[in-house]
Amino acid sequence: MVDKSYLDWPFFEDRHRDLAAQLDEWAASELAGIDYSDTDQTCRDLVAALGRDGWLSHSAVDPDAGAPLDVRSLCLIRETLARHDGLADFSFAMQGLGTGALSLFGTDAQKTEWLTQTRAGKAISAFALTEPQSGSDVANSTMTAVQDGADFVLNGEKTWISNGGIADVYTLFARTGEAPGAKGLSAFVVPAGLPGFEVVERLDTMAPHPLATLRFTDCRIPVTALIGDRGAGFKIAMSVLDVFRSTVAAAALGFSRRALDEALNRVTTRRVQGAPLFDLQMVQGHIADMALDVDAAALLVYRAAWAKDSGAPRVTREAAMAKLFATDHAQQVIDKAVQLHGGDGVKSNETVEKLYREIRALRIYEGASDVQRVIIARQALDAMQGG
Incomplete structure (x- = not known):
């Protein structure tokens, strides 16, 4: 039996202790014997189950309530899920990370359109930041988003993108050119399946997670896809x-x-x-x-x-x-x-x-x-x- 005495630490409130206990019970019942033979489908099933039973309501802000993210709840959920199954943790985590920019900086319309779906497990999200040549050097990103009338036109590649290939929506970072380096990047919400948006490679790793390289070639998104201000990416x-x-x-x-x-x-x-x-x-x-x-x-x-x-x-x-x-x-x-x-x-x-x-x-x-x-x-x- 895992030692849970840490839940009595003063970092937590009773609601956190209740959350940890309820999720532990759920995970013991729902996560036993997960089939890893089809990682993509397993992730879809896990997201659906996490959404169906309410756990994904913690992954992003409620568009109707406006309460901020509770990081202690996020951490307790990830710790508990990881203790039971790594892919379950991954599935929950990406719903939060993939929509984090919308939770923190999205417009009401963006939140209503996407967070309603991701919190219910009806849409899968991804966070598209890393590029082949930049890695951890985010300020050196080269993917571009050039405004053309009422649209931005995306060109470039992203790689090592978790949920790449199975996500319904991506938070994507591209250079809009307000200034060199870090000050010239902007953030966008990009749905899957747009013309000019393709998955060019699926990446296999030592632990089974859905990962991919994405390519954007003259891919058009509306200016309303911008998250926050230009240059604030x-x-x-x-x-x-x-x-x-x-x-x-x-x-x-x-x-x-x-x-x-x-x-x-x-x-x-x-x-x-x-x-x-x-x-x-x-x-x-x-x-x-x-x-x-x-x-x-x-x-x-x-x-x-x-x-x-x-x-x-x-x-x-x-x-x-x-x-x-x-x-x-x-x-x-x-x-x-x-x-x-x-x-x-x-x-x-x-x-x-x-x-x-x-x-x-x-x-x-x-x-x-x-x-x-x-x-x-x-x-x-x-x-x-x-x-």
């Missing part, structure tokens, strides 16, 4: 990541908790020379390190989420710390769990083997670990200089 992208980067850390925390739980079960039931494996002092040392990493990650994750929910305008430093520590140390926790399972740990489709494949990508997307180190260092310098 970089600010919008960073604001979205400021919220959702903490949730990546929460997913890593969920993977860590599951790995620790699996390891504890292994070392207390596996016997060596007539005694439980746990009786070996070196094994106890591994378990202690894993438990320490899990709790430290949880403190950083929920500090960042609590700070954002408490009204902090930006939690760049806190979110970067949470993502860096939680993802890097989840890799270590899961590696120890594999080691403690011996040969069974590397057997295909064993729980710890699947966790080992799932965790690696989290140290790359939404800002690789080294990018987080740069962010943290700059924030520390700014604080020292009184910035």
Whole structure:
């Protein structure tokens, strides 16, 4: 049984504790034995189920209510889903990330058209930021959006786009040219299936997720597709990541908790020379390190989420710390769990083997670990200089 005493921490309210308990019960019932043979269809089914049973109502703002996103709820949901199944976490996460710009900066019409559908699981969303030559260097994006009368004309490529090929709507960032670098980018909401919009490659990875490279060739979208102001795309992208980067850390925390739980079960039931494996002092040392990493990650994750929910305008430093520590140390926790399972740990489709494949990508997307180190260092310098 996973330790849930952290839910008593002062970061949470009773509604968060109720949410975590109800979702845990739902996930235990609905996520057992997920079929990975057709990843695209499984993602569609998961989004539909998450929407049907109300969990996606937390992924984006309610167009009718206007209440802000609750980051603690987002993190608790991702942690819980990741602990049960990585693809379920992915399916929930992309509904939030893919519509994050609309939640934070969209017009009432944009929110009504799209968030009503994504929150109900009736439309799948995606976040199209990365390009073949820019990677983490968002300011170096080259895709263009040139205004032509009542339209913008899109030209360029996006790659490593989660839900690419199955999404119904994309938040897309392109250069509108107000200024060089970061100040010349704008954000748009782009429905799938437009003329000039094609999926040119599906990308296979070590953990099964739908990913693709997209190409836009003279693809026309109306000026009403602009999210926020022209030239504000970089600010919008960073604001979205400021919220959702903490949730990546929460997913890593969920993977860590599951790995620790699996390891504890292994070392207390596996016997060596007539005694439980746990009786070996070196094994106890591994378990202690894993438990320490899990709790430290949880403190950083929920500090960042609590700070954002408490009204902090930006939690760049806190979110970067949470993502860096939680993802890097989840890799270590899961590696120890594999080691403690011996040969069974590397057997295909064993729980710890699947966790080992799932965790690696989290140290790359939404800002690789080294990018987080740069962010943290700059924030520390700014604080020292009184910035």
